[in-house]
Amino acid sequence: MxxxxxxxxxxxxxxxxxxxxxxxxxxxxxxxxxxxxxxxxxxxxxxxxxxxxxxxxxxxxxxxxxxxxxxxxxxxxxxxxxxxxxxxxxxxxxxxxxxxxxxxxxxxxxxxxHVDYDFDFRVLIHNPLFSNRDEILRQFTQFTYKLHENNINFLDHSPGNTLIVENGSKYDFYLIDLNRMQFETMDLEKRMENLKRLWLSKKMIRIIATEYAEISEYPFEEVYNLLLQSSQDFKRRINRKKYLKRKYLKKKK
Structure with missing residues (x-):
């Protein structure tokens, strides 16, 4: 059927x-x-x-x-x-x-x-010298804040799931891989938790936290500390999984 x-x-x-x-x-x-x-x-x-x-x-x-x-x-x-x-x-x-x-x-x-996009969020991670990177991150933060304000918790908010179209000095962001979402009111902790999968460097975290605090009612220190903590916890968890997997495969040989 x-x-x-x-x-x-x-x-x-x-x-x-x-x-x-x-x-x-x-x-x-x-x-x-x-x-x-x-x-x-x-x-x-x-x-x-x-x-x-x-x-x-x-x-x-x-x-x-x-x-x-x-x-x-x-x-x-x-x-x-x-x-x-x-x-x-x-x-x-x-x-x-x-x-x-x-x-x-x-x-x-x-x-x-089909969307003809210019690049995805991954290039901002892999290329710190990417043209206009800081401004793209600020506009991406505005985009993400809009998601949160609309009570959208995009559970797969990872680097490959945001396509970016350059439109002069403005950047348009398109979400893909949509099947995992929750629609709920989000406090600041949950909002910063939502960004953990982006694999952000400390510099990227500071730029995003600064912009998020500026366009919201949340204080910078609180935004920065929560984002840094959730990002580092996620990286440690993923890296530990990779380490244990490599160890298991090596032992298996």
């Missing part, structure tokens, strides 16, 4: 979109090819659309996604609509497709409009 839902702007492309889903493995151009999810681009109706294929869920999750919880594809679509309603940029949500059988969800796809 197949469930397809398209934004009303794209209902006229239903047949073409389903054709792309049917031949996803053999057609389209790779955008990303990960272990879990694959994204391909397709030319449809004079536009470039990206189709994200989510990893086939295991048996228990398959049942859960059919009967108890929304699929990642459906959540991605619905969360994108919420972001746009809050005037927060994300690639325009075209629709989603879910395939099920008697046991549960077998496959799901999220379709969005």
């Amino acid at each position: 197949q469930n397809i839902y398209l934004h009303n702007k794209y209902e006229h492309l239903k047949i073409d979109i389903l054709e792309c889903i049917t031949h996803f493995n053999t057609k389209g151009n790779y955008v990303t090819k990960g272990e879990r999810n694959v994204i391909k681009s397709f030319k449809i109706g004079g536009e470039t659309l990206n189709v994200k294929s989510f990893k086939t869920p295991k048996l228990i999750n398959s049942f859960v996604y059919k009967h108890l919880r929304k699929s990642k594809a459906k959540r991605s679509f619905e969360y994108a609509i919420k972001l746009i309603d809050c005037n927060i940029s994300t690639p325009f949500p075209v629709g989603y497709v879910e395939n099920t059988n008697a046991s549960g969800l077998t496959s799901s796809y999220y379709i969005s409009k």
Whole structure:
């Protein structure tokens, strides 16, 4: 059984979109090819659309996604609509497709409009001399503050999930990989916790904390200390996991 839902702007492309889903493995151009999810681009109706294929869920999750919880594809679509309603940029949500059988969800796809972006947040981490880096960080902080003020806790707020488009002296930020969000009132501790995955240097933390304090009612020292603590705790946890994994693999050899 197949469930397809398209934004009303794209209902006229239903047949073409389903054709792309049917031949996803053999057609389209790779955008990303990960272990879990694959994204391909397709030319449809004079536009470039990206189709994200989510990893086939295991048996228990398959049942859960059919009967108890929304699929990642459906959540991605619905969360994108919420972001746009809050005037927060994300690639325009075209629709989603879910395939099920008697046991549960077998496959799901999220379709969005392709965005020609200039770079993503990762370059700001890897290249401290990146042109206009400090100003981009300040504008990114304003963007993130807007998220928080709209009660949006983007749980995958990591470097690869923010695309950046240069628009003169202004920078536009687009969120991707949307299926993990919570919509809740956020205190300062939770707000700074939300930034921990960005793998920020101390200089980046100071720039972000300074800007966040300036545009909010929170004192700089409190913002800075909470952001520094959450960022360092996260880095230590990830580095420890990597160390233990390397140690385990070495012992296994």
